[in-house]
Amino acid sequence: MxxxxxxxxxxxxxxxxxxxxxxxxxxxxxxxxxxxxxxxxxxxxxxxxxxxxxxxxxxxxxxxEVNIATSLKNNKGEIEEARNIGELPAPPLIKGDISGNSLCSGEIDDFMKYIRDRYERLSAILKKSVSSSVSIEAAKRRTSSVSIIGMVRETKTTKNGHIIVDVEDMSDHIPVLIKKDSDMISENFLLDEVIAFSGSTSMKGDMFYADSFTRPEAVKKPALMEIESENEVAIISDIHVGSNTFLPDAWKRFVKWLGSKDAENVKYLLIAGDLVDGIGIYPNQEKELEITDIYEQYAHLAELIGEIPSDIRIIMQPGNHDAVRPAEPQPMLPEKIRKLFSEDVVFTGNPVYVNLEGRLFLSYHGRSMDDILSSVRGLSYETPLLAMEEMLKRRLLAPSYGQKTPLAPESTDYMLIDPVPDVLVTGHVHSYGVAEFNGITIINSSTWQSQTEYQKMHNFHPQPARVAVYHLGTGKVREKNFLEA
Ligand SMILES: [Fe+2]
Structure with missing residues (x-):
């Protein structure tokens, strides 16, 4: 109205x-x-x-105050003419979206439900590969070989170099000893992940000696099959409109390319969060803003998005810079902001499952990478794909509660990876990479922002203006780079 x-x-x-x-x-x-x-x-x-x-x-x-819009203007008429505009694909099926479904009120009871949901769903997955597991309470009364399934509540290294992982289930908890000469010693056990240990309990029942462990690892079975489609999906994130490091020329080249012959099969554009730079996201951010009003930032974004050929279905989710609650799962942008965009744009929450012509994408902005990259040895901001593998191994987009990633204790754990997607997409770290893990394509999408002061301070070099283009038929990915003219 x-x-x-x-x-x-x-x-x-x-x-x-x-x-x-x-x-x-x-x-x-x-x-x-x-x-x-x-x-x-x-x-x-x-x-x-x-x-x-x-x-x-x-x-x-x-x-x-600002006038970046005029410098951005592509000629949409020319772009659409060059593209030979076709039909807009139907809106995709969306699943696992918190938007409109949040039930959490912040009570302790919510937290219990959330933990129980995570434990029960992941232990059900583990039970398929770990035969005859028993409760921790029952394991304490047995000394023969047995398997237990528990959620990690604490880890520590003893002065002798062994690791102790304290795990709990609904019945009890027990410290699990991993000896320093074991193959498992180099493993990283993250707080709140759910894991199965096989081994035996000490005579006194106060320690579990682990011989092996199993994770509820996500595996795509059967492996990727071709489907009948020539259509492609362009995957981007972290546009950061409003920042003075936004790259308008690279963006302009990208939109122009969408009108070219090379992009004529691109029928979807998936944008994995940080659509605008936001306001008050980090200290002194205002010094790096070109647009200081949040609605103006989205109005500019709406203009940029409005230049994209009208037969491309656009799907947008928020990230940690966007104007929704920071606690994950995040709902879609509020109506007042959605109103700025064409009705054809599909807004979703973060994370979300998007089914494009039978290919299942799990798209998550990726805030938890801040935690995973600092908790897992050998990982850094240069290796986001390895962080994504860690998510898939544990089937958790955000494994640990109470760290940098704020998590809302919803009654269902929306951060749990179930079902296994064909493609896992994240952004957030402003890097770029594509790989395959257990039959799942993993894509860390790039940014449209050059190096920020914060990144300069941490000697991080972003990889902006790179676009992953996923072929829905073959599952293959090609890369386009719009940084240079
Ligand atoms: Fe970002």
Whole structure:
């Protein structure tokens, strides 16, 4: 439904473009006090003519705080003509999306339900490969060989170099000893992962001696099969509109490419979060912002997205810089922001399962990589694909509670990887990489932001403007790089 400000402006003889209408509805709060509305309407240039977002923007803020939009403009007509525009694919099937389903109120009871759900679902998966496991309580009363399934609640290294992993189930908990001369000594056991240990209990029942362990590892079975489709999916993330390190020229080249012959089979664009840079995300962020109003950031994003050929289905989820709750799983962007975009854009939560013509994508922005990369030996921000493998080994997008990744204790664990996807997509680290793990394609998508001050400080070199293009038929991935002209 259109807001009355749109009607008011229209009644004064202006013809608003659809994008300008959407912009006005979102920006209405700025116009609702005193005589502001009339003053605003007087300032709209070109009375009784067609009014676009730029005209409204000038009228709202006559000094023109930012004007990056004009430098970004591609000619959509030309792009679509070159592409030979076809039909827009139907909206994809979406699963595992928290949007509209959040039940958590922050009570202790929520936390118990969340932990129990994780434990029960992962132990059910483990029981398929670990025969005859018993409860920890029962294992304490037996000294013969046995298997237990527990959630890791603490790990420590003894002064002799052994590792003790304390695990618990619904019945009890027990310290599991991993000897320093064991093959398992180099393993990283992460807090709150669920794992099976085989071995035996000490005579006193106060220690479990592990001989081996099993994880609920995600494996794609049967391995990737070809399906009948020539369509492709372009996969990107971390656009960071609003930041002064956003790369408009690279973006412009990307959109132009979408109109080219080379991209004529690209029918989907999947965007894995950090759509805008946001406000107040880290200390002194304002010094690195070109657009300091969150709605303006999304309005600019909507313009950029609006230039993409109209037969490409766009699917967008939030990341930790976006204007939704930071606790994961995150719901889709609020309606006030969604209104800025065409109705054809599909908004989802984070993480989410997206089924594109029978190929199952699990798309997660990837905040938990901050935790995984610092908890697993040998990993760093240069190796995000290895962090994704760690997620798949444990079937958990975010293994540990109470670290940098804020997790909302929903009654179902949305961070649990079930079912096994064909493709796992993450962003967040501003790197780029594609690999295969256990028959699953893993893609860490790139960014549209050059090196930030924070990254400079940490000597991290991002890999911006690289796009993974996934072929739905063959499951193969090709790369396009838009950094250089
Ligand atoms: Fe980001």
């Amino acid at each position: 259109k807001g009355w400000i749109v009607y008011y402006v229209a009644s004064r003889g202006y013809l608003l473009t659809p994008a300008a209408e959407r912009y006005l509805e979102v920006m209405d709060e700025a116009l609702l006090t005193g005589d502001k509305l009339d003053e605003f309407v007087e300032r709209i240039p070109g009375a009784e003519s067609i009014v676009d977002i730029e005209d409204l923007r000038k009228a709202i803020s006559p000094q023109g």
